[in-house]
Amino acid sequence: MALLVDIFGYLSVILHGLVIVAQSMTLGGLLFLLGLLHPLAPRLAQGGALVQRAQRLTRWSATGLLLAELATTALQVSVLMTTVDLPFTNVMHASFAVSGGVKMLCALVIAVGLRGSVLTSGFARATLLLIGIIELAAATVTTHAFARLDDNALLMLVEGLHQFGAAIWIGAIPSFVLVLRHLEDRESLRLVGARFSRMSMLGVACILLSGITMCVFYIGDLPGFYGTAYGVMVGAKIAMFLALLALGLGNLMVTERLRRGGEAPVMRMRRFAEVEIGIGFTIFFAAASLTSVPPAIDLTTDRVSLHEIAQRNAPAWPRLTSPDHDTLAISQMQAALDRDAERNHQVAQSATIPGSGVLAPRNAEDIAWSEYNHHWAGIFVLLIGLLALLSRGGVGWAKHWPLLFLALAGFLLVRSDPEVWPMGQEGWWVAWRDVEVAQHRCFVLLIILFGTFEWSVRTGRLRNSHAALVFPLLVAVGGAMLLTHSHQISNVKDQMLIELTHTPLALAGVAAGWARWLELRLPGRGGKIAGYVWPACFMLIGVILLWYREA
Structure with a gap:
C-alpha cells in the first residue's frame, strides 16, 4: 500500500485520462446513435448493420468507462483510507466516491441497455439520453468547478457544457470513422458527412464558449496564462484544439463537395478523422493533468515572469561535457x-x-x-x-x-x-x-x-x-x-x-x-x-x- 501512495499522483492522472476518453466515447457514441445514425438508418445502405456496429462500439466504451472509473475510485479510496485512517463507510460518503458510483451505474446501464433493437423504442432512447445526462452531471463533481467557493453553479454548468462539446465532437469521431469504413455509395456519405459536420459545429461552439469562460475564471490574466503550470497546459490544449479545427475544416470542405454533388476525397476525410481521434485523446490526457494542478488564478505567488522566461532561454552553447x-x-x-x-x-x-x-x-x-x-x-x-x-x-x-x-x-x-x-x-x-x-x-x-x-x-x-x-x-x-x-x-x-x-x-x-x-x-x-x-x-x-x- 505504501507503494500505491507513492505513485498515486501519476497514476491518478493516467486513470483520469482514461476515464475522460471512455466517457467521451460513451456519450459521443450515444449522441451519434440517437442524433445521426438511427434517424438516417432507413436511408442508408445496410443501415441496420451500421447501427449494430455503432451500438457495439458504444457498449465497449461504456464498459471501459465502468472499469476505468472503478480503478480510479478504488485508487482514491485506498489512498485516502491509508493516509487519513478513515473507515471505508466514511470515505464512500465523499463527493468523489458518490460521483464515481453514479458514473459506474450509468455506464453499466448504457452498456446493458444498448442491446438488440432497443433504439426502435422512443422510451428506450429517451431513457438512454437521460442516463447520459446524469453521467455528465456526475462527472462535473470531480472538476475544479465543484470546489470553487464563488460562482460554483455557473462554473459547473460551464464544465458540463465543455464536456458535452468534447463528447459530441471528439467522442463521436470513432463512431463516425467506423461508419465511414462501411459506406460506399455517395448519397450515404453525403448524408452522414453533412449531419456529422453539424454535430461537430455544435461541439466546437460548446467548447469555445465554455473554454473562454473557464479561461476568464480559472486563469484571469495574461501572466497567469504563461506564468503558471495551469496556464501552460491550457495553452497546449489550445494548440491541439487549433490543429483539430484545421483537420475538421478539411473534412468540412469534403462534406460540402459531397453535398453539392461533386467529386470529393473521401479517403482523406477518413484519415483526417483518425488523426482527430488521436489528437483529441491527447487533449483529454492534458485535461486530466489540469486536475492535478491549481487554477492559475489561485497561484498569486511564484509565477514566472516574461523576464525570467527570456533570461532562461537566452542563447548559449550546448553543454557537451558532463560533470563527474x-x-x-x-x-x-x-x-x-x-x-x-x-x-x-x-x-x-x-x-x-x-x-x-x-x-x-x-x-x-x-x-x-x-x-x-x-x-x-x-x-x-x-x-x-x-x-x-x-x-x-x-x-x-x-x-x-x-x-x-x-x-x-x-x-x-x-x-x-x-x-x-x-x-x-x-x-x-x-x-x-x-x-x-x-x-x-x-x-x-x-x-x-x-x-x-x-x-x-x-x-x-x-x-x-x-x-x-x-x-x-x-x-x-x-x-x-x-x-x-x-x-x-x-x-x-x-x-x-x-x-x-x-x-x-x-x-x-x-x-x-x-x-x-x-x-x-x-x-x-x-x-x-x-x-x-x-x-x-x-x-x-x-x-x-x-x-x-x-x-
Missing part, C-alpha cells in the same frame, strides 16, 4: 553518510529513499548533469530527423536511422537517474517506487519499442502492413505521456520553467507521430507532404533539446 558523478549532491551526501557509518562502525544509511516524497537535493553539478543529458539527447534526435529526410531522398544507408533510437534509449537509461543503478547505489527494482524514475523508464521502453519496430519495417524484417503503424502510434503516445510528466523539483519557478520547455517537446512529438501516420495511411500529395513534416518535427525537437536550460 561524485560531484552530484546525492553522491556527496551518500559519501558523507558512508564516512560517518565507517567511523561509528555502523551500516550506512541510503541518502535517498525512492518514493518517499522527499525531494532530492540539487546543486550546480546536478543542473549541469541534466543539461548535458538533454543536449546530447537533442543531438541524437536532430540526427534522427536529418537521416530520415536523407532516407526519404533516396540515400540507402540512411534507412538504418531508427537504430539511433536504441542508442538514445541506452544513453537515457544510464544517465536519467544518476542515483539509481548502474551509476548510483539505489537498486533497479526499488527505484520503481519513484514516480519520476518510473516515468523515465516508461519513456525509454517506448523509445526502444518504436525504434525496433521502425528499423524492422525499414529493413524488411517486418512485412505486416500494420507493423509500420507502431512507430507513429508510440511516438504520439510518447508525446502525450510527456504532457503528464512531472519533475520533482522543490523550486516552483524552476519546475515551471522546465515545463515551458517540455510542453513544446510534447506537442512536436504528437505532431510527428500523427504526421507519420498520415504519410502511411493517406495516399497522394497529402501523404507525401506529411512525409516531410514528421522528420522536420524531430529536428525541431532536437533543436529545443539543445536549447534546454535549467539555470
Whole structure:
C-alpha cells in the first residue's frame, strides 16, 4: 500500500485520462446513435448493420468507462483510507466516491441497455439520453468547478457544457470513422458527412464558449496564462484544439463537395478523422493533468515572469561535457553518510529513499548533469530527423536511422537517474517506487519499442502492413505521456520553467507521430507532404533539446 501512495499522483492522472476518453466515447457514441445514425438508418445502405456496429462500439466504451472509473475510485479510496485512517463507510460518503458510483451505474446501464433493437423504442432512447445526462452531471463533481467557493453553479454548468462539446465532437469521431469504413455509395456519405459536420459545429461552439469562460475564471490574466503550470497546459490544449479545427475544416470542405454533388476525397476525410481521434485523446490526457494542478488564478505567488522566461532561454552553447558523478549532491551526501557509518562502525544509511516524497537535493553539478543529458539527447534526435529526410531522398544507408533510437534509449537509461543503478547505489527494482524514475523508464521502453519496430519495417524484417503503424502510434503516445510528466523539483519557478520547455517537446512529438501516420495511411500529395513534416518535427525537437536550460 505504501507503494500505491507513492505513485498515486501519476497514476491518478493516467486513470483520469482514461476515464475522460471512455466517457467521451460513451456519450459521443450515444449522441451519434440517437442524433445521426438511427434517424438516417432507413436511408442508408445496410443501415441496420451500421447501427449494430455503432451500438457495439458504444457498449465497449461504456464498459471501459465502468472499469476505468472503478480503478480510479478504488485508487482514491485506498489512498485516502491509508493516509487519513478513515473507515471505508466514511470515505464512500465523499463527493468523489458518490460521483464515481453514479458514473459506474450509468455506464453499466448504457452498456446493458444498448442491446438488440432497443433504439426502435422512443422510451428506450429517451431513457438512454437521460442516463447520459446524469453521467455528465456526475462527472462535473470531480472538476475544479465543484470546489470553487464563488460562482460554483455557473462554473459547473460551464464544465458540463465543455464536456458535452468534447463528447459530441471528439467522442463521436470513432463512431463516425467506423461508419465511414462501411459506406460506399455517395448519397450515404453525403448524408452522414453533412449531419456529422453539424454535430461537430455544435461541439466546437460548446467548447469555445465554455473554454473562454473557464479561461476568464480559472486563469484571469495574461501572466497567469504563461506564468503558471495551469496556464501552460491550457495553452497546449489550445494548440491541439487549433490543429483539430484545421483537420475538421478539411473534412468540412469534403462534406460540402459531397453535398453539392461533386467529386470529393473521401479517403482523406477518413484519415483526417483518425488523426482527430488521436489528437483529441491527447487533449483529454492534458485535461486530466489540469486536475492535478491549481487554477492559475489561485497561484498569486511564484509565477514566472516574461523576464525570467527570456533570461532562461537566452542563447548559449550546448553543454557537451558532463560533470563527474561524485560531484552530484546525492553522491556527496551518500559519501558523507558512508564516512560517518565507517567511523561509528555502523551500516550506512541510503541518502535517498525512492518514493518517499522527499525531494532530492540539487546543486550546480546536478543542473549541469541534466543539461548535458538533454543536449546530447537533442543531438541524437536532430540526427534522427536529418537521416530520415536523407532516407526519404533516396540515400540507402540512411534507412538504418531508427537504430539511433536504441542508442538514445541506452544513453537515457544510464544517465536519467544518476542515483539509481548502474551509476548510483539505489537498486533497479526499488527505484520503481519513484514516480519520476518510473516515468523515465516508461519513456525509454517506448523509445526502444518504436525504434525496433521502425528499423524492422525499414529493413524488411517486418512485412505486416500494420507493423509500420507502431512507430507513429508510440511516438504520439510518447508525446502525450510527456504532457503528464512531472519533475520533482522543490523550486516552483524552476519546475515551471522546465515545463515551458517540455510542453513544446510534447506537442512536436504528437505532431510527428500523427504526421507519420498520415504519410502511411493517406495516399497522394497529402501523404507525401506529411512525409516531410514528421522528420522536420524531430529536428525541431532536437533543436529545443539543445536549447534546454535549467539555470
